[in-house]
Amino acid sequence: MMHIIKKNKFLLLLGIVALLLPLFVHSKFHLNTLILLLLFATIAGAWNILGGYGGQLSLGHTIFFGLGAYTSSLLYLNYGTSPWIGLIAAAAISIAAGIFIGWPTFRLKGPYFTLATIAFAEVIRLLCLYWRDLTKGSMGINIRFEPGLSNLIFREYSSYYYFALVLFLISLAIVYWVDRTRVGYYLKAIREDEDSAETLGINVTKYKMIAMVISAGLTGVAGVLYAQFMLFFEPESVFNLNFSIEIALIAIVGGMGTVYGPLLGAAIIVPLNEILRSSFPALSGMNYFIYGIVLVLIVSFMPNGLMPVLKRIPKKFKSRKKVQVSGSRKKTAS
Amino acid sequence: MLKLDNINLFYGEIQALWNLSMEIKEGQIAALLGANAAGKSSTINAISGLEKISGGKITFLGKEIHKMDPHEIVEEGIIQVPEGRKLFNYMSIQENLELGAYSKRAKKDFKKNLRMVFDLFPILEERKNQFAGEMSGGQQQMCAIARGLMSSPKLLIIDELSLGLAPILVQKLLKALVDIKNSGITILLVEQNVKQSLAISDEACVLENGRLALSGKADELLNNPHLKKAYLGM
Numbered sequence: 209m210m211h212i213i214k215k216n217k218f219l220l221l222l223g224i225v226a227l228l229l230p231l232f233v234h235s236k237f238h239l240n241t242l243i244l245l246l247l248f249a250t251i252a253g254a255w256n257i258l259g260g261y262g263g264q265l266s267l268g269h270t271i272f273f274g275l276g277a278y279t280s281s282l283l284y285l286n287y288g289t290s291p292w293i294g295l296i297a298a299a300a301i302s303i304a305a306g307i308f309i310g311w312p313t314f315r316l317k318g319p320y321f322t323l324a325t326i327a328f329a330e331v332i333r334l335l336c337l338y339w340r341d342l343t344k345g346s347m348g349i350n351i352r353f354e355p356g357l358s359n360l361i362f363r364e365y366s367s368y369y370y371f372a373l374v375l376f377l378i379s380l381a382i383v384y385w386v387d388r389t390r391v392g393y394y395l396k397a398i399r400e401d402e403d404s405a406e407t408l409g410i411n412v413t414k415y416k417m418i419a420m421v422i423s424a425g426l427t428g429v430a431g432v433l434y435a436q437f438m439l440f441f442e443p444e445s446v447f448n449l450n451f452s453i454e455i456a457l458i459a460i461v462g463g464m465g466t467v468y469g470p471l472l473g474a475a476i477i478v479p480l481n482e483i484l485r486s487s488f489p490a491l492s493g494m495n496y497f498i499y500g501i502v503l504v505l506i507v508s509f510m511p512n513g514l515m516p517v518l519k520r521i522p523k524k525f526k527s528r529k530k531v532q533v534s535g536s537r538k539k540t541a542s
Numbered sequence: 543m544l545k546l547d548n549i550n551l552f553y554g555e556i557q558a559l560w561n562l563s564m565e566i567k568e569g570q571i572a573a574l575l576g577a578n579a580a581g582k583s584s585t586i587n588a589i590s591g592l593e594k595i596s597g598g599k600i601t602f603l604g605k606e607i608h609k610m611d612p613h614e615i616v617e618e619g620i621i622q623v624p625e626g627r628k629l630f631n632y633m634s635i636q637e638n639l640e641l642g643a644y645s646k647r648a649k650k651d652f653k654k655n656l657r658m659v660f661d662l663f664p665i666l667e668e669r670k671n672q673f674a675g676e677m678s679g680g681q682q683q684m685c686a687i688a689r690g691l692m693s694s695p696k697l698l699i700i701d702e703l704s705l706g707l708a709p710i711l712v713q714k715l716l717k718a719l720v721d722i723k724n725s726g727i728t729i730l731l732v733e734q735n736v737k738q739s740l741a742i743s744d745e746a747c748v749l750e751n752g753r754l755a756l757s758g759k760a761d762e763l764l765n766n767p768h769l770k771k772a773y774l775g776m
Contacts, residue, residue, distance in 0.1 A: 397630055397641050404628035407590055409616025409644045409693060 226373060230366035237486075239365035243437060245478040246372035247430055252458035252470035253379040254426035257386055259456060260464035262419040263399030264314075268325030269455050271309070271332055272302035272424040274446035276431025278336065281349045281441075284359070291360040295432050302428025303421050305332075310420040314413050317402065326449065333447035348442030351435065360436040368437050375433055379426050380467070386422070387467050395419055396465065461506050463515025472514050477503075543568040543728055544589065544620075544697060549598035549608070551584050551752075558584040559752045561598070566697070566745075571719060571729045573739040573760060576749035582732045583625060585749065586699050589730075590622045591615040602697070617645050619696030625705060625732075627686040631675025635666050635685055638674050642692030651694050658725075659688035662718055680711035687715070691722065698722065699730045704738065716742050740764045 233239055251273060258264045279301045280294025289297070309328050313321040336343045343349070355363045362368055386392040394415045397405040406412050435441055445451075454477070462473025480502060484495035510517050544566040551559040559581050566572045576582050587593040589600060591612040600608040607615050621642075629638055639659065643652045660667035663684040669677065674685055683703065690698055700719070704712040712735070720742055723729055733739035740746055743760040748769060756769060763769055 393637070393641065394644070396633065400630045400632065401628050403592065404624060404630070405641075406592060406612045407616075407622045407624055407628075408642055408689070409613045409621070410641070411611070411613040 230369050236365055237482075239369055241479055241482045243365065243368050243372045244482070245474050246369070246376040247433060247437075248455070248458055248478050249471045249474035250372070250376045250379045250430045250433075251427050251455050252462070252474055253376070253383050254423045254430070255455050256459045256464060256466075256470050257383060257395075257426075258416075258419045258423040260459055260466070260469070261386060261392055261395040261399065262416055263395075263402075264416060264419065265319075265322045265456070266325045266423075267322055267449070267452050267456060268327075268329030269423075269427055270447045270449075270452045271305055271325065271329045272427035273431040273434070273451075274329075274332065274336070274443070275301050275305055276428030277435040277441055277446050278343060278349070278431075279428070280432040281351055281435045282342065285349070285351065290358050291432055291436055292358070295429050298428040298432045299425040302424040302431070306420040306424030307417065310417050314416040314420075325452075329447055329449065329452060333443045336443040336447065343443070346442055346444070348440055348445075349435070351439040353439060360432070361439070368433075372433060372437075375430065376471075379430075380471070382422060382426065383467050383470075386419075391415065391418060399465065457503060459513075461503065461513055463513030466513070466515040469513055469515040472518070476506075476514070543603060544730075545601045546585070546589070547599050547601070549585075549588060549595045549600060551581075551588050551593055551595050557752065559588065559595070562749075562752070562754055563598075564747045564754060564757060566728065566730055568728055569723070569726065570744040571723050571731060571742055573743040573746040574730060574732045574749065575734075575736050575739065575746055576755075577734070579751075580749040581752035582749055583701060584752070586622060586701055586730065586732055589615075589620060589699065592622075613644075616693055617647070619647070619694070620699065621690045621693045621695040621697070622699040623686045623690040623701060623703075625701040627682045629674040629682055629685055629689070631673065633674060634671050635674055635677070636670040638685055638689050639666070639670075639692050642689035643694075645693050648693045652692075655692050655694060659691050662691075662721060663688055679706050680708070680715070683707060683711075683715060684718075687718070687722075691727070695727060697728045697730060699732070701732045703731060703733060704735045712738060736769065737764070 229242065230239065233242065251269065255266060255269050259266055276298035279298040280291050283289035283294050283297055284291055309324050313324045337345050339345070351361070353361060355361050360371070386395070394405070394410050397408070397410060398412050398415060402412055431446065434446070458473035458477050459470045460473070461477060462471065463469030481495070481499060484498055488494035506514065546562055546564050548561045548563055549559055550557065550561060562581070562585065574582050574585060584593060588595050588608070591607070591610055591614070595608050599606055602618055602620060605618065607618060610618070630641065639656060643649055643655065648655065665681055666685055666688055669681070674682060677685065687700065703715055707715070716738060719729055719731065731739050731743060740760045740763060746757065746760045746763050747754060748756040748763070756763060756766065
């Protein structure tokens with residue numbers, strides 16, 4: 209851990225700022241944006257393991273998010289089960305759903321997995337919409353406001369912020385682990401050329417499933433945070449296709465297959481979305497228009513996302529410095 | 543060592559291999575020859591488990607392997623160097639080689655194998671930190687062969703070794719194949735370049751339209767009038 213911190217002084221500074229932020233930010237709007245930023249960074253980070261590292265484009269990640277939210281909330285409302293236990297149940301149900309989707313589709317080549325995630329998300333949305341006895345359908349799930357650590361419901365937004373921060377750090381640590389171990393290596397090989405990875409003897413299905421299990425579990429846990437923070441949700445809000453696309457876009461804009469890309473993507477897209485939404489209340493759809501233009505520009509000019517571009521900046525700076533130093537040495541010598 | 547017994551392979555309704563039988567003996571270089579669409583790649587994909595056969599059987603060192611998954615077949619000791627190299631272009635040479643050592647047997651011999659491939663292709667050691675995609679075609683082919691060798695194979699299958707390479711580089715690679723054979727690894731060489739591949743091979747099989755047209759000792763085939771006429775234009 210220490211060597212990571214030593215290597216990344218900027219990250220250490222960022223961490224300190226993140227810890228102290230609620231002491232200086234008191235506006236509910238800003239705190240809400242920060243919580244959503246961390247939540248989206250967590251989900252995009254989870255998506256990144258499967259989509260960014262493994263190259264498996266999921267456009268139905270809301271399946272796991274929504275199942276996580278419903279699992280913990282229904283356990284809490286119907287059986288009084290603490291959302292802390294709900295976190296585990298949510299992860300387990302999301303993982304089970306991930307295995308259910310991945311098992312048949314990961315063996316096939318082509319876009320079947322992507323199509324299956326979209327279809328499955330729609331099936332689950334309709335199921336939650338019409339299975340009113342269990343899910344209350346379109347009336348949605350209302351969680352009583354009973355603040356307390358055991359209920360994972362807080363009066364202060366800052367508490368939610370810290371919870372979201374911890375969750376994000378856990379997801380970051382997992383992505384870092386994936387990036388630095390053989391799992392990440394094999395996933396990248398599968399992403400680059402699945403046939404080639406297969407001829408080398410890499411158990412392609414196994415590693416896709418590992419990525420799926422981690423990704424689905426993390427997303428399910430993020431769904432619990434969302435439910436406990438919003439205290440109300442319905443099928444349309446948690447199983448929305450646009451939401452799935454937004455998760456993927458955050459990782460794509462930030463940099464797929466990079467550790468910090470999802471955080472960077474979320475730091476751009478979430479505030480942009482929130483600011484645009486609040487800036488054009490009269491002009492319905494204007495926020496989506498500007499949001500779309502920004503995304504098209506980023507994807508057009510930086511197809512690998514922002515992170516690889518940012519990574520190159522210090523290198524360029526160093527090489528310029530070297531050129532300057534060698535130039536001044538030559539002058540001194542002459 | 544490897545025996546194909548009456549295998550049939552279909553792509554949908556199209557039959558690519560018709561009751562194909564052939565055998566590869568241990569410690570040899572065997573050439574699998576044929577024109578485009580003769581069924582060469584289908585044959586080696588069937589051996590590697592990338593395509594499932596619908597009839598017949600494939601045995602390797604006495605063990606049936608045609609129902610195994612590709613990763614299990616690699617574990618048995620068969621590795622394929624695919625056509626067009628198929629390196630991981632955005633990974634370094636070193637990383638590509640590390641990925642070659644996926645099987646349990648290979649992990650054990652990682653250091654030894656790495657030294658062996660660097661001795662065989664010194665340029666790879668010099669450029670081990672360079673992206674594979676930045677190398678020349680010949681160097682990429684060396685890397686692809688080296689990646690295959692990292693898996694400690696008993697049988698190395700090489701698909702279209704000479705594809706897109708200058709003759710001088712092909713000569714260099716063919717010489718390396720003889721060195722690999724001499725180290726005890728059996729090689730199945732799939733080629734369209736009949737003359738050059740037969741020159742280093744011990745035995746050869748010629749495919750035509752998914753069927754075995756000719757087989758025998760490489761030097762005998764080199765003097766076969768049918769082969770000369772069909773493939774060498776002589």
